[in-house]
Amino acid sequence: MPTLLIKNAYIVTMDDRQTEIPEGGLFIRDGFIEQVGQTSQLPETADEVLDLKGHVILPGLVNTHHHFYQTLTRAVPAAQDANLFNWLKTLYPIWAKLQPDDIFTSTQTALSELALSGCTTASDHLYLFPNGSKLDDEIAAALEVGVRLQASRGSMSLGESKGGLPPDSVVDTEENILKDSQRLIEKYHNANPGAMTQVVLAPCSPFSVTSDLMKQSAKLARQYGVHLHTHLAETEDEEQFCMQMFGHRPVGYMQEVDWVGNDVWFAHAVWVNDEEISVFAKHDCGVAHCPTSNMRLASGIAPIKEYRKAGVNVGLGVDGSASNDGSHLLAEVRNAMLVSRVKEGMTGYSLSNDPNRKLMTAREALHLGTRGGAAVLGRNDIGSLEPGKCADFFAVNLNRLEFTGMHDPVSAVVFGQSVNVDYTVVGGRFIVKEGQLATVDKGKLIEKHNKAAKRLLNG
DSSP, X not given: OOEEEEEEEEEEOOOTTOOEEEEEEEEEETTEEEEEEEGGGSOSOOSEEEEOTTEEEEEOEEEXXXXXXXXXXXTOGGGTTOOHHHHHHHHHHHHTTOOHHHHHHHHHHHHHHHHHTTEEEEEEEEOOOGGGOOHHHHHHHHHHHTOEEEEEEEEOOOOGGGTOSXXXXXXXXXXXXXXXXXXXXXXXXXXXXXXXEEEEEEEOOTTTSOHHHHHHHHHHHHHHTOOEEEEESOSHHHHHHHHHHHSSOHHHHHHHTTOOSTTEEEEEOOSXXXXXXXXXXXXXXXXXXXXXXXXXXXXXXXXXXXXXXXXXXXXEOOOOSTTTSXXXXXXXXXXXXXXHHHHHHHTTOOXXXXXXXXXXXXXXXXXXIIIIHHHHHTOSSSSSOOTTSBOOEEEEESOSGGGTTOSOHHHHHHHSOOOOOSEEEETTEEEEETTEESSSOHHHHHHHHHHHHHHHHHO
């Protein structure tokens, strides 16, 4: 079994004790962590030895919500200044032109960007399959890159003619959706520790699928023991839509269609009240917090402090990429911390008036991006650096201009301008090494991706 020794780094384990180890290291065997501790306490040799003196090492970041295909439609002029519903209506006709190879290429682009930002596990939400596209295209692309994938079989069945938001050209029949969902679970889902691919069932949103599809998807997912995911309560428009269409607010509608439980997580969940936060906590639902996308589309600020106080699992998502226009998960950690502080300021935050009120710290934001994300996805094999867990981590060299004058090696990577990482390792395999992608040809990927993006926009 191959072994890897990392030594002389500042290790941030993110374990229950929040252990940090200066001059620490990791001993890895066959893709899993065997030992964590002071370098002097670890074996002296391995099949590969890497001295990362001057680097900080953290558990691999976990991305809980994304749309890889949208890397092809970033900064589209007509969609730059629109809110969610108008943004979607502008882009749906462009996305209808997607080809199978576009799904493959955009997946590799998004995952490469994510890997360069320290991400080792990513959940993608692919919910439209035009011109023969399949989730298989995404899964094949992800296996080549080497980042773990929670592949969400999304769906849209409620077209404009039936009162939904998407045009009929991009929706599918519920029979086809459920049949393909079952096929994908049986073919690809791996429930074992260290799995590279897991399948999730993910009807797109309350305004793009029927109540029956929500119920049938939940039933199928629970039959096979896979997780459920959807967009929820992202904007006030959605709240009004759900009231008119279903007679419930978004969270109440989820209860109506049996979409609450520890196997469910929701993207955004911005527009919720205290009672609905209690529903999430009671049923152990998770939340994918997407701060940059929410700012980009003027959707609002999710009540993350309230979620965490109630015991709701919260992870981070870059979302987009056309509602973020980037796939940098370490930047999402930073924005989560900053926007949380903005929200505190809007409510009249003052330490002098209430010493019990605290601002989100850099370490708390990193927890959202690691342990929080793992909990949201229902994975206990990732999220921290502990014996028995997957050897998923990233390393940043602190000896660079951006970190000069930083007095805390951990907070530096959050408070400082977000940078590309120096190393990203998944299951003991280098995906990024010395700041360069190790599993894909970056130049060829850029050329292929730009060609596809121009075709989509220009016809």
